[in-house]
Amino acid sequence: MSDRCRHLAIVFLFLLPVALPAFGEAKADPKDLSTRLSFDARGVEKDIGKFVAARSAPNGLVPSFLNSAPSLFSESDGQFHQRIYGKMGYVDDQAFTYDLALYTIGLLLNGETEQAEKILNALEKDFYLPKNGSYGLFNAYVVTSKIPRGDMEMGGDGDRIHAGPTLWVALAALNHMKLQRNTRYLEFVLDIMHWCRTELTYYRFPDGERGAISMGMGWGPPWFKIFSTEHNIDYFSVLQMLRQIYDESPENVRKIFANRNIDPAWLDDEMKHVGRWLREVAYNKEKGCFQAGVNMNGPDPTKILDGTSWGLGGVGPENYAAWGIDLEDLINHTEKYFLATYKLPNGRAVEGFDITDMEGYRRNRKPLVWFEGTGQQIIAYRELAKYYESRNEKEKARRANEKAVQFTEDMHAFSEFYGLRGGLPYMAIAPKQTEIVKTLFWEWEIPRGKSTDIWVGSASSTMWYLYCVHNFYNPMKWKD
Numbered sequence: 001m002s003d004r005c006r007h008l009a010i011v012f013l014f015l016l017p018v019a020l021p022a023f024g025e026a027k028a029d030p031k032d033l034s035t036r037l038s039f040d041a042r043g044v045e046k047d048i049g050k051f052v053a054a055r056s057a058p059n060g061l062v063p064s065f066l067n068s069a070p071s072l073f074s075e076s077d078g079q080f081h082q083r084i085y086g087k088m089g090y091v092d093d094q095a096f097t098y099d100l101a102l103y104t105i106g107l108l109l110n111g112e113t114e115q116a117e118k119i120l121n122a123l124e125k126d127f128y129l130p131k132n133g134s135y136g137l138f139n140a141y142v143v144t145s146k147i148p149r150g151d152m153e154m155g156g157d158g159d160r161i162h163a164g165p166t167l168w169v170a171l172a173a174l175n176h177m178k179l180q181r182n183t184r185y186l187e188f189v190l191d192i193m194h195w196c197r198t199e200l201t202y203y204r205f206p207d208g209e210r211g212a213i214s215m216g217m218g219w220g221p222p223w224f225k226i227f228s229t230e231h232n233i234d235y236f237s238v239l240q241m242l243r244q245i246y247d248e249s250p251e252n253v254r255k256i257f258a259n260r261n262i263d264p265a266w267l268d269d270e271m272k273h274v275g276r277w278l279r280e281v282a283y284n285k286e287k288g289c290f291q292a293g294v295n296m297n298g299p300d301p302t303k304i305l306d307g308t309s310w311g312l313g314g315v316g317p318e319n320y321a322a323w324g325i326d327l328e329d330l331i332n333h334t335e336k337y338f339l340a341t342y343k344l345p346n347g348r349a350v351e352g353f354d355i356t357d358m359e360g361y362r363r364n365r366k367p368l369v370w371f372e373g374t375g376q377q378i379i380a381y382r383e384l385a386k387y388y389e390s391r392n393e394k395e396k397a398r399r400a401n402e403k404a405v406q407f408t409e410d411m412h413a414f415s416e417f418y419g420l421r422g423g424l425p426y427m428a429i430a431p432k433q434t435e436i437v438k439t440l441f442w443e444w445e446i447p448r449g450k451s452t453d454i455w456v457g458s459a460s461s462t463m464w465y466l467y468c469v470h471n472f473y474n475p476m477k478w479k480d
Contacts, residue, residue, distance in 0.1 A: 033382065034471040036405045039412050041469040047422035048466050049110040051457075052103060059152070060118025061143045064099040065091045066423075066457035069448040073436060080434055089456075091447055093144040094155050097123070097137050101168035102463035105175045105475045109466065113180065120176060123169050124188050126152050134199055134217065136161040137169060160218030163200060164231035166192055170238045175475050177245070183253055189242070190260035196235060197270070203227045203277055203294060211277030212293070222296060229282040229293040230306040236274050237314030241478040243267045278315070279323040282307060288326075288333030302360045302440070305353050308334040309376035314476035317387040327384065328396075334377070340367035342428035344417050350410045350428065353377050355439045362441045369428040370439070371411060375464025378404045378411075382472040408468045415465070418455055424465050426458035 034041045056062050068089030071080045100119050107116035127137050139162055140155025170192045173185035199217075201224045202210035212227040213235055246257055246264055257263060281299065282290050290307020292300040308330055311320065317327055337357040342350045352369030385400035415424055431437045431448045438445050447456040467473045474480060 032471055033401060033405065034469060036401075037408060037412070037469065039409075039416070044412070044415075044422045044469045045110060045466060048106065048462055049112065051421065051423055051462070052107065052110075053112070053115070056115060056118075057143050060115065060122045061095040061100065061141060061152070062103050062119070062459065063092055063143050064094055064096045064140075064459045065089065065426075065447050067449055067454050068092050068456050069433060069450055071433070073445075089447075089450065091156070093142055094140050095143045096140045096155070096157070096459075097165035098139075098168045099459035099463070100141075101165070101172035102460055102475075104172040106463045106466045108175055108179050109470050109473060116172075116176065117184075120169075120173060120185055120188075122152060124185065127166075127169075127188070127191070131161065132159060132217070134161070136195055136199065136216075137166045139165050139218075158219045160216065160220065160223075162216035162218070162223070162231070163196060163213055164215070164228065164234050166195070166216075167231065167234040167238055171234070171241075171475055174238070174241050174245075174478070178478060183256060186245075186253070186256050187260065189238070190257065190262050193238065193242070193262060194260060200224070203281070205276070205280075209276070210273050211281065212274060225296045227277070227281075227294040229278070229290050229304060230310065232274055232278060232282070232293070233306060233310045233314050236271060236278065237310070237476045239267050239271045239274070240315070241476075243271070244478045275315075275319065275323065278307075278311075279325065283323075283325060288329045289337060303337050303357050304360075305334065305338050305355055305370070305373045305377065309353075309373060309380045310476065312380035312383050313376060313474055316477075317384050321387075327387075331384070338373075340369045340428075342369045342414070344413065346417065348413055348417070350414045352407060352410060352428070360440055361438065364441060365437055369414075370426070371414075371424040371428070371461035372426060372458065372464050374407055374411060375461065375468050378407045378468045379464075379472060379474050379476075381407070383474060383477070404468075404472060408465075408472075411465050411468070420455060420457070422462065422465070423455075423457045424461035425455045426461055430455055 052062060055066065068091045070089055072090040073080050100123065104116045104119045107113070123137060128135055131138070138154050139157035139160045142153040142155050170189045173189045176185055177183060196213050201214040203212040205211055212232040215223040215226045215228050215231055217223055242262070243264060246254060246267070282293060284291050287303065289303050290311065292302040292304050294300060320330070321327060338353040340352055340354045342352070344350060350369060352371060352374035354367050355370050355373055358367065381400045381404040385397045385404065388397035388400060411424060414428065415422060427439070427446055429437060429446060430452045431446055432452055433448060435448065436445060449456045467475060
């Protein structure tokens with residue numbers, strides 16, 4: 001660990017949390033949209049809470065998937081192999097860092113604060129430990145590790161340390177601050193931001209100005225040359241939340257920012273440059289949607305849902321509008337490119353959104369309902385409705401709210417029909433035992449179940465469903 005990193009870790013140990021006054025405190029929406037749902041939303045929350053509690057390990061980690069097949073596919077020899085640990089599913093002991101952040105937020109919403117803090121404490125400790133000459137969080141950890149209980153073992157994604165999952169841990173910590181009203185994890189969040197600005201590289205515009213942050217480090221392609229739209233929306237969201245927190249904080253909280261050499265001027269400047277990249281590079285005005293970002297070969301034209309879903313939820317419709325992005329056009333193209341349908345055996349059609357369009361997976365599969373992304377898009381519709389309500393555009397607000405409710409009803413219909421008790425799979429497909437189905441052409445294999453009769457439970461899909469039924473809670477926003 002470098003002297004600078006060691007200093008950060010030492011300073012962290014001697015900082016105590018500061019109690020916050022009730023600034024920006026989340027209040028119940030008087031127009032509680034969840035009351036329009038036809039099912040028992042609170043009952044769903046309880047079912048999901050039981051699922052998480054039953055799966056939590058002593059160190060706080062929770063697996064990202066449940067009921068996956070015990071065999072995995074080897075790219076090296078092109079064959080399926082039984083997992084060395086026997087009957088356990090090939091991803092049933094993997095806790096992906098992004099999913100742990102989602103679990104943390106879900107636990108906080110369900111009042112399980114101690115369990116949420118177990119996850120944050122484990123991630124906080126591991127963040128500062130030395131890793132390949134740097135520090136940070138691996139993309140995944142092993143839940144059933146046999147090494148000492150206080151440590152965490154690197155998961156199936158190897159030594160990859162990426163910005164997006166790490167920034168979602170920052171968002172989880174900020175949600176703790178938002179819901180618990182104290183700064184226990186504020187230093188941790190600020191250190192993550194320092195990691196972003198010092199350990200990652202910046203995209204450079206032709207005029208020399210910086211733009212997006214790179215994806216990270218670890219095995220695989222040169223991540224320092226890859227700039228992801230998704231990860232930079234995460235980054236902008238954290239920057240924006242911190243800026244709002246600073247504005248509303250008393251002096252003792254602002255001193256925590258000063259101790260980390262992070263001030264409003266830097267936050268504003270960073271948002272300005274990342275925002276420029278999002279609107280000038282990531283957004284494709286002709287196609288009316290966001291693209292994946294930039295890789296070693298230049299701009300990646302793959303259309304992505306994240307630019308709309310997380311963009312409206314995190315960056316915000318007010319920023320998009322200020323940047324000249326036509327919100328109606330964005331929604332129309334999002335529905336045109338990404339809308340997908342799954343028909344239940346009883347004939348009920350379940351609608352949702354795919355990760356990309358057919359060109360994004362090169363027509364190697366059919367369009368699929370991606371439940372995680374559908375949940376994200378539902379929150380985006382709700383944020384869009386709030387924006388229209390603030391502008392007294394009542395009809396647009398009504399339509400956006402109706403879509404939020406309807407897509408939530410569809411997610412519930414799927415979970416209810418298959419008896420998943422609030423849980424949801426990653427996507428609406430149960431691949432065969434020897435079938436490889438990918439979300440994009442080049443990676444992200446959809447987990448196979450123990451049989452085609454068993455759906456593999458997904459943490460990310462289930463948590464975003466939880467946020468929707470919890471009065472459409474937006475984890476990417478400081479104020480609700």
